[in-house]
Amino acid sequence: DAGVTQSPTHLIKTRGQQVTLRCSPKSGHDTVSWYQQALGQGPQFIFQYYEEEERQRGNFPDRFSGHQFPNYSSELNVNALLLGDSALYLCASSPDRGRYEQYFGPGTRLTVT
Amino acid sequence: KQEVTQIPAALSVPEGENLVLNCSFTDSAIYNLQWFRQDPGKGLTSLLLIQSSQREQTSGRLNASLDKSSGRSTLYIAASQPGDSATYLCAVRRADRGSTLGRLYFGRGTQLTVWP
Numbered sequence: 001d002a003g004v005t006q007s008p009t010h011l012i013k014t015r016g017q018q019v020t021l022r023c024s025p026k027s028g029h030d031t032v033s034w035y036q037q038a039l040g041q042g043p044q045f046i047f048q049y050y051e052e053e054e055r056q057r058g059n060f061p062d063r064f065s066g067h068q069f070p071n072y073s074s075e076l077n078v079n080a081l082l083l084g085d086s087a088l089y090l091c092a093s094s095p096d097r098g099r100y101e102q103y104f105g106p107g108t109r110l111t112v113t
Numbered sequence: 114k115q116e117v118t119q120i121p122a123a124l125s126v127p128e129g130e131n132l133v134l135n136c137s138f139t140d141s142a143i144y145n146l147q148w149f150r151q152d153p154g155k156g157l158t159s160l161l162l163i164q165s166s167q168r169e170q171t172s173g174r175l176n177a178s179l180d181k182s183s184g185r186s187t188l189y190i191a192a193s194q195p196g197d198s199a200t201y202l203c204a205v206r207r208a209d210r211g212s213t214l215g216r217l218y219f220g221r222g223t224q225l226t227v228w229p
Contacts, residue, residue, distance in 0.1 A: 033216070042202055042219030056216050090156060101147065102217065104157040
């Protein structure tokens with residue numbers, strides 16, 4: 001059973017560009033959350049998807065948007081990239097509306113130049 | 114707003130020592146607490162999950178305790194090994210009343226180095 005997978009592994013973008021990150025949850029999991037982790041910091045919650053709808057959102061601007069597909073996979077989109085968006089982006093999945101243990105993917109390292 | 118603090122920020126010990134990592138949180142209305150391990154540049158590996166009704170959980174050389182009323186959790190690592198070197202993160206899930214649970218509030222972590 002594959003765990004949580006994310007793509008791509010690394011990404012380099014220029015300020016002002018747009019980026020899409022992808023996540024496939026662990027088999028049997030219906031809830032996907034996205035986190036941003038800056039260097040030396042703990043992960044910060046971006047948003048959570050369940051039943052293809054955004055259910056919770058952290059303190060992130062509207063430049064950050066997402067989507068969940070019928071197969072529970074998810075995308076994170078960031079528009080108008082800023083240097084400060086450089087971070088490790090982590091996807092986490094869990095079953096039953098996020099009630100139980102969360103499993104994290106390996107992350108996507110985004111560098112904005 | 115839930116705030117999570119981890120002490121110490123960094124710890125360097127010789128192999129074989131027993132360790133205690135501390136985590137505190139400001140809002141005691143939590144659903145559960147999870148300890149993670151993170152290797153440099155990698156994702157998070159879940160170590161232990163403690164439900165709010167539990168006092169402790171054990172897995173191998175790891176033992177985590179939870180005192181919800183005082184807003185504290187402790188991760189105890191017995192007989193530390195160089196392979197334990199990593200950053201250890203504590204995260205709490207609040208007892209939200211929304212349609213989904215799962216938002217985690219993280220501390221900054223404790224960076225552990227175990228030398229031979």
